[in-house]
Amino acid sequence: MTDNPQQYHALQAQLGLRHGIPFTPNWSAGADFMRIIVDACLQNRPKQIMECSSGLTTLMLARCCQINGVGHVISLEDGLQYADNTRGYIDRYGLGDYASVIHAPLQDTVVDGTNYKWYSTDDIPEAGIDMLVIDGPSGFIQKNSRYPALPLFHPRLSEHCVIYLDDAAREDEQAIVTLWQARYPELKHDFRVTARGCSILSR
Numbered sequence: 001m002t003d004n005p006q007q008y009h010a011l012q013a014q015l016g017l018r019h020g021i022p023f024t025p026n027w028s029a030g031a032d033f034m035r036i037i038v039d040a041c042l043q044n045r046p047k048q049i050m051e052c053s054s055g056l057t058t059l060m061l062a063r064c065c066q067i068n069g070v071g072h073v074i075s076l077e078d079g080l081q082y083a084d085n086t087r088g089y090i091d092r093y094g095l096g097d098y099a100s101v102i103h104a105p106l107q108d109t110v111v112d113g114t115n116y117k118w119y120s121t122d123d124i125p126e127a128g129i130d131m132l133v134i135d136g137p138s139g140f141i142q143k144n145s146r147y148p149a150l151p152l153f154h155p156r157l158s159e160h161c162v163i164y165l166d167d168a169a170r171e172d173e174q175a176i177v178t179l180w181q182a183r184y185p186e187l188k189h190d191f192r193v194t195a196r197g198c199s200i201l202s203r
């Protein structure tokens, strides 16, 4: 069900993406996760969107911002070829005002006393992130691969920021959410049953 073509086509048609989408089976975010973040973006009209890992998510969120007439996606991508590929789609659709893909190779980063491979960039907003989408780094590279996202971004989130974690049915992502909630008890957690699981956190 994750890569259900009809669900992707429905999103593609809704957003008017007639010139193709950067879809890669098993690597692109699932269509059901995409549906959740697209609906949220169109409804909440976030001004600053931050995302970990670029691709289909970047293109669809950028198009939502264009439809909304407001918003910008900053996407961190560790793989140069994936960053270039996403930029190509952003250019193809004339969405350069709505998304920036930052090539940020992973580097050793100590977070809460543990060393992680994490995106190397200082080029992220100081404050005011309204939507945080976490679909990288890849889970296989290290234990609790996406844990750093919240400790590193938390001081930069707006009061009403909503956080979307993909692959949340995995053991690591469940452990990550437990650790985040222990550290930030004000966070409410809403788990959505999708093919890979989606955790939504908000204050």
Ligand SMILES: C[S@@+](CC[C@H](N)C(=O)[O-])C[C@H]1O[C@@H](n2cnc3c(N)ncnc32)[C@H](O)[C@@H]1O
Residues within 6 Å of the ligand: 022, 024, 027, 028, 029, 052, 053, 054, 055, 056, 057, 058, 077, 078, 079, 082, 135, 136, 137, 138
């Ligand atoms: C789960 S993918 C998600 C990418 C993006 N959010 C999307 O929906 O298209 C996470 C990361 O895997 C890497 N990746 C993407 N496609 C890949 C592939 N075919 N093989 C290996 N790694 C890939 C990229 O670095 C990407 O940032």
